[in-house]
Amino acid sequence: MIQLKVNGKQRSFRGRRFKRLIDVLREDFDLTGTKEGCGEGECGACSVFVDGELVNSCLIPVYQADGARVETVEALGDPDALDPLQASFLTEGGAQCGICTPGMLMSAWAFVRDGGRDDLDAIRTALAGNLCRCTGYQHIVSSVVATVRDKTRTSARRRTKKK
């Protein structure tokens, strides 16, 4: 039996050890937010975190994630209470058809988490593993810029308060 901590919840899986992580998430744990676009690690629609690392879940046999922490798009906000990153995607037009969006959010989340700044080239590089056919990427990039700027402002405010 394989044990995973998915979005903070302990889950167990019995079945083929080579079943792809994406299929376990979608079929066994009913977390259908993670999408399949190509099945060969090219499009990034299936991006999730395994122990904090951004991976393509279509390339990972579930046994490789045994004992790991997994985060999917469902770990972010809900429709009524969006995470700031999701809120920026909404106001800046970063999502169109929505199928690349969960994976794109995971890559953007990793970038923001790791202290990424509002540097357009750095943002484009961070998102280069996620294909999108609708947006031409510009509004996705501006969504990340808006998130980073809001975050900087918020933390600047926090610092000011501490003083």
Place this chain on the structure above:
Amino acid sequence: MSSVGESSRRKEGPEKLTGVAKYVDDYHLPNCLQGVTLRSSIARGVIKEIRFDPSYDWDSVVVATAKDIPGENYVYLIEVDQPLLVDREVHHAEEPILVLGHKDRAKAYEALSHIEVEYEPWDPVLTMEEALVGKRILYGDDNVFKRFEISKGDVEQGFKDADVIVSKEYRVPHQEQAYLENNGMAAWEEDDGTLVLMGSIQCPFYVHKAMLPLFAREPEKVRVIQATTGGGFGGKEEYPNMIAGHAALLALKAKRPVKMIYDRHEDMRATTKRHPARVRHRTGVTKDGALVAQDIDVLMDGGAYVTLSPVVLSRGILHASGPYECPNVRIVGRVIATNTPPNGAFRGFGAPQTLFAAELQMEAIASRLKMDPVSLRQTNLFRIGSITATGQTLRESVGAENVLDRVLSRSKFRQKKSQHARWNGSKTKPTWRGIGLATVFHGDGFTGSGEVFLRSRAGIELVHDGTLRIDAASTEIGQGTTSILAQIVADALDVPYDWIDVETPDTSKVPNSGPTVASRTCMVVGGLLHKAAKKLKKALVQAGANWPLTREALATSAARACGKKRSIDFVEQYRKPGDVTWDEETYRGDAYGVYSYAAMVVDLEIDKTTYEVTVRDVITAQDVGKAINPLLVEGQIIGGTAQALGYALLENTVVDDRGVMQNAQLTNYIIPTALDMPTMDVTIVEEPYSKGPFGAKGVGELPMDIPAPAVAAAIYDATGLFMAELPILPERLCQALHDSAQS
């Protein structure tokens, strides 16, 4: 309380951003089978025998063939030539022969490998040129699916009046839509005998219509529902009819729900692509740059069945002369039958092919006349009062000159051009730099009498509790349908955007608003809803409502207006505007009610060692009549530009000796990434159209038409290489440079 013109937030955005939105494969259907398709391995021939491995356990597998089809074995479209499943004769490789279902998708694929098909192979016809020779006849008596001709003035006289005649040939390849969600459909039968289809689709009523002859059913016994759809670009216009037929056939035979979800390889190999084309131009001009004769020959590869090819060709030739006025024009278009997977709808629908040729031809003419390509365009560009190739007089909303002026000033075109010339003059620089320009037009809505035949309907439901719900078949496929339709209705009613609900496109709940194609949703369906909203508002006024309206007052007047009914529907049907005329026989008249216009400047750089092209800047201005939602319009423009930059520079469909895409993977069919795209400079121009809602025209396809010729013009500026075939890959540039050095 204005909503139109605001970048209102995407209605379905929160669901998409949280993974809550359900695409077809996200639905859990109890007791469901996974359907897969056995496809022909040869391009042409006859099936002699289908053998099922006797040592394999077939008990848990359900198989359906052409013999299981209760009605007629064809997929309804313009013609009825394409079978749902091959009965005997194979017309292209990857043609569906049978479908099978198993509760486990991996097992279903495994079962496929235990079936063997024995063929009597025939020699296929794989290219247009071969088909035109006519040695082997696939369709009619000359392999021509459809021929159209447009004629204006006297072309021969025009060439006599010309000072210079320029002749060139252009070629454009297949292009794959590459929506990020593959095609998928679910089917089941309800207890009351209704066949239900739910899937990733652009046109619910196309699927509905196609099911009736296949399953010999009454319209009320078929219901089609759109699931959240992960991109379409035309690729989910007609092919879903096929997948729906397969899923339904299996579901009815198995008496269980069936899901058919294509993987990327199957989607790319088997489903429709943009038509490859060969376009020949012969143009006569005076020495001061006035067009006097355009003779244009358009050839498109339709593939093995008619599908939508005649209408793709029609739009192609109607855009083939570019946004320019010329007194003498002849355009002949033919779409050809070959034994290759059928081509179909793709954003732009024939226009990107012919506009690439038309615009690059302007560069060839300018170069020949030693004239500035900007002045050449300005001399001939459409303006109010211009007469098109079909004899249509442009009476209003002609933004061509306006968009060109905007991009010239925003891009500092002439200044950059001379800067680049200086840069290129230096032998020590590692790159060549170039700047290129294009101007295009795009007809909005169905061609000719198309909208009249469609007789689209759309409406708004006023529920007694004050709920306002849009009922339309127009699908949200990422472009923003749901939001813009709600904005139009909200503004017409003078109520907040949030008060407007939008019904799921479901044939049992919404009227037939026509397909979600042809840049028609905002202008045509939005126009119907605008009218419906005005009538609804009048009814509310009569029921005592006052503005500014509160939710309570809306509920009170809604209850009064509804009386004993639960709700009232305000439905509008399309009627032909009185002054629009079109003759289908002669191809004369108003080909489209109105056109959208765009201009673009592309600034790029080519590495002298690798020949890699880097697009540094894209500056574009696009006339859409009125931007109902500027953020969504920008999304269309930037996204369409990216897709077309891929068409110009990256997307290379490699076809094998059976006529099938060999690189059917996102790994080696290269679409643009975030790093391939520059930050684009977009100006929205609004030349209002009197018959569009709030002046709106269309925008969906326009951005797809323009980047490729602008890129080719910039490469010509940078290197002097006239690249008349797409895609312009580094190896082709290398070869062209080598060839030009030889000659």
